[in-house]
Amino acid sequence: MKKKPTMQDVAAIAGVSTATVSNVINNTKNVSEGTKRKILEVIESLDYIPNNLAKSLKMRDTKLIGLLISDIANPFFPPVVRGIEDSLAENGYNLILCETNSDSNLERENLRVLLSRRIEGLMVSLAGSEESHFENIDTPLVFFNRVPVSDQYNKVQVKNFKAAYVGTTHLIGHDYKRVAILAGPQHLNVGRDRLFGYKEALLESGREVDSNYISIREFTVAEGYQGMKELMNQDPKPDAVFTSNNALTLGAFQFLKDAGYRIPQDIAFLGYDDTQWATIVDPPISVVRYPMYEMGQAIGAMIIGLVRSRGQEPSRTIAFEPELVVRKSCGC
Template structure:
C-alpha cells in the first residue's frame, strides 16, 4: 500500500507538503498542490492512517449518499440532515449512487480523497464501499437499509410491523388474492416489508402463494412490470401491497393502461407517500415514513459519532403512520350489500 512518502517522491515535494494538500490546506502553491493530487491518484493513495492521526483536520463537509435521487422519499430526509448540519457548522454534499455499486464505490473514493468529516448513506446491496469508509475510520450512519456485513449506526422504521398492518387491512376488507410487489431480495428493507406481508397472511390463516409475490427494483419500471406479471396470471389478484412509492406509481400506471379499476378490480396499498396521494382518484392508501425525522435523527447520530468515535453503534427505529384511503377499501354495491 503506498504511503505519504511515496506520494511525496512521485510529486517531488516534501511529505509535509503532501500532508497539507491532502488535508485541504490553502497554503500550498497550486502548481505543487496539483502535482500532489495527481501523484496520489496515480498511486491510488488513500490517506487512512493520516485520517486517523489527524482526525481534527477533516473538512467540515458531510456526504449524504442516497440510492436514488429520483425517489421523493429522500427530499425531506436530506432537508432534515441539512438543518442539523448547518446548525453545527457543517455543509452537506449530496451524492446519488443510482442503485449502482460501482457508482457508489466511486463516490466513496471521492469522500476519502476529500477527507469529508462524515457520511450518511443509503447503501446499495454490496457492503464493500462502506467497508472502505469503516477501514478509514470515517464516521458513518446508515439510513433506511442495513449495511451488509457491517455494524454501523442505523436509522430505519418499523418496516415489518407497518407491512403487517397494511396487509392485515386488505385481509379485513375481504380481499382474497392479495399480492405483494417486493423490492430487491438482497436489501434489508425489502426483506422486512415482505416478511410483514407474510406474517399478516399467516396470522389470518391464509396460505402464502409464491405466484402472488413479484420481486422488483424499487423503480417505477419495476413496479409496472411486476403488476403486469400479476395481471397475466390466474387467479388474478384482487388486491396488491406495493413496498415502495415508485413501484406503486408504476403499478398504478399498469392498472390504468390495462383498464383495471382501483379498487373495484384491484385494491392498492402503497409503502411511502407519493406526491398528491390524496389527489389521485381514488385517493391512495399508504404507509407514511417520517422522512424529515429520519434525516434529522441520522444527522444527530453522525454528530455523536464524530464526537465519540469509539462508542457502540446504535439503531434508531422510528414509527410509521398508516393512512387508509379509498384505494384499498372494498366498495359496497347492491350485489354485495347485506339484506
C-alpha cells in the same frame, strides 16, 4: 480572477503579526481595542475571507459531512436530505453530496474521494449488497434506508417488516381473499424485510402464501407496471395488492388505470410512501408512510453526535414506525 488576500496581507497592512489577526478573527485572545478596530478595517477594505483549507489542515477538522446516495431524483430522498441539511447547518457543518447510481464500484470510488477530503462523518444509503469497502474506515458512519445487516454499524431505519406486516394485515382484515405483493430485490434489506412482513401477516391470520401473488421486481416504475400486469394475469386475479416501494406504487397504479380496472372494486390498492399527489388521484391512495423529514433530522443529529463523541459510543439503531394512511383505494 486575481489572487485572494491572505492573513499575511492583512497583517502587513495593519502593521501587526498574523497571530494577532488570527486572534481577532477567532476571538481567541485579548487584543486591544485599537488594533482590533484597525485590523477589522483592513479586513473589510480588502474583502478578506479566511482560507478554510489552511485552517482545516492545521486544526484537523473540516466541518464537512459526506452523503452517499443512489439518486437524489428518487422522491424518497429529497425530504430526507432536507432534514439532514437542516440538522447539519444548525451545527455549522456542510454537506457534500455524491450519487452512486446504485453502482457499488462508483460507491467505493466516491468513498475514497470523500475520505481524502477528510470528511468528519459519512451518511450512506447503500448502492447494493456490497459493503466491504466500509469495513475499516475510521470515520463516523451512519447508514440509512438501505443498510447492511451487521449490527456493528449505526443505522437509521424504517421498520420495513412492520410496514409490510401492518399493510398486509389491514388488507386481510378487510376481508380481501387474495392479497398480492409487488416486492423488491431480495438482495436488499428493504426488499427482503418487506416481503417477510407480508408473508408473516398472511401466515399469522391462517392464510397460505401463494407465490403466484408475489412478484419480485426492481424498484422502478416500469417494473411496477409490468409486475402489476403479470399479477393481474393470474387466475383467479388477486383482489388486493400491496406495492412495497414508491416507484412500484406509481407503476402499478398506472397499469391498473390504463387497463381499466376499478379501484377498489376490482382490486384494492395499498401503496408505499406518501406524496401530495396521492390524495389527488382517483381514488385517493392509501399508503404506508414514514416521516421522512424527521428521519433526515435524526440522521443528521446522529452523525453530529458521533463526530462530537469521536466515535466512542457503541453502535445504535433507530427505527422509525410506519404509519398507515387509509384513503379510498382500499377497505376503510
